[in-house]
Amino acid sequence: MTWQSGEALDARSYRITRADLIRYAGASGDFNPIHWSDRIATSVGLPGVVAHGMYTLALAARALTEWVGDPACIVSFGARFSRPVAVPDDDCGAALEVAGLVTDVRDGQASIDLTVTCQGAKVLGMARAVVRC
Amino acid sequence: MALDPGLAGRTFAPTPPYTVSREKIAEFTAAVGAEPLDGGSIAPPTFPIVVAFQALTRLMTEPGVGIELHNVVHAEQRFDVVRPVRAGDELFAELTVDSVRSTAGTDLIATRTSVRTTSGEPVATAFATLAHRAAAA
Numbered sequence: 001m002t003w004q005s006g007e008a009l010d011a012r013s014y015r016i017t018r019a020d021l022i023r024y025a026g027a028s029g030d031f032n033p034i035h036w037s038d039r040i041a042t043s044v045g046l047p048g049v050v051a052h053g054m055y056t057l058a059l060a061a062r063a064l065t066e067w068v069g070d071p072a073c074i075v076s077f078g079a080r081f082s083r084p085v086a087v088p089d090d091d092c093g094a095a096l097e098v099a100g101l102v103t104d105v106r107d108g109q110a111s112i113d114l115t116v117t118c119q120g121a122k123v124l125g126m127a128r129a130v131v132r133c
Numbered sequence: 134m135a136l137d138p139g140l141a142g143r144t145f146a147p148t149p150p151y152t153v154s155r156e157k158i159a160e161f162t163a164a165v166g167a168e169p170l171d172g173g174s175i176a177p178p179t180f181p182i183v184v185a186f187q188a189l190t191r192l193m194t195e196p197g198v199g200i201e202l203h204n205v206v207h208a209e210q211r212f213d214v215v216r217p218v219r220a221g222d223e224l225f226a227e228l229t230v231d232s233v234r235s236t237a238g239t240d241l242i243a244t245r246t247s248v249r250t251t252s253g254e255p256v257a258t259a260f261a262t263l264a265h266r267a268a269a270a
Contacts, residue, residue: 014166020164020166023163023164024165026160026164027157027161027163027164027165027183028161028164028182028183028186029183029187030186053207053210054179054182054207054210055165057210058164058165058177058178058179059165059166061165061177061178061179062165062166062177064178065167065170065177065178071170071175071177071178072216072217074178074214074217075214076211076212076213077178077212077214078209078210078211078212078260079210079211080209081206081207081208081209081210
């Protein structure tokens with residue numbers, strides 16, 4: 001990669017449906033009912049079923065992998081789960097936007113700030129990655 | 134129930150060995166909607182959570198720790214990556230509680246889970262922060 005500081009990476013858009021959450025629960029082993037039961041989710045004060053934070057982070061990592069090409073280039077990444085992603089029980093689900101900005105390039109590594117939003121609101125805080133470039 | 138006051142600094146027993154199959158990589162890759170990596174032999178970047186989650190589950194359910202599962206929220210997650218997970222890896226996870234900070238009725242439990250192969254090769258370190266809401270008085 002020949003990235004430069006200040007470079008914006010191609011934003012990605014991913015759709016999250018209830019079926020995606022069920023599939024992710026099975027694949028990850030995280031069967032917390034707030035990710036599949038409206039009854040449980042609303043009982044703990046959520047608007048309804050919400051996406052796993054780790055599923056949202058996995059989609060951010062998917063964008064990161066698409067940007068870097070080789071997953072072996074990823075040195076570190078992570079985020080705060082600052083706002084839950086509500087996933088309605090319909091055919092559309094929720095739309096997640098993942099944007100990236102190269103903030104620094106030095107010593108063969110690039111730092112990337114990720115902006116992950118749903119309906120215009122940031123859902124991940126301090127979402128950052130470091131990759132070899 | 135209060136949190137174990139000696140929780141910070143405690144290291145839990147390693148999880149049982151977990152052999153990563155191509156089928157499990159395919160299942161996880163499909164679940165996150167990604168394209169197969171290297172013909173399906175390399176797992177997506179967050180895959181270490183599959184093994185680390187077992188260690189986190191143990192932390193959250195072990196008697197005496199004092200965590201009430203329905204009061205826990207996953208607040209933050211970071212990964213230091215040594216290399217991607219590959220099909221055939223035999224992995225285990227070992228969790229240490231780095232710190233416990235209490236603020237306004239919430240305990241922030243910072244954990245560090247080392248994911249390694251059973252031959253001792255480090256693969257990733259997963260840093261999870263759990264927010265545990267203390268039970269109402």
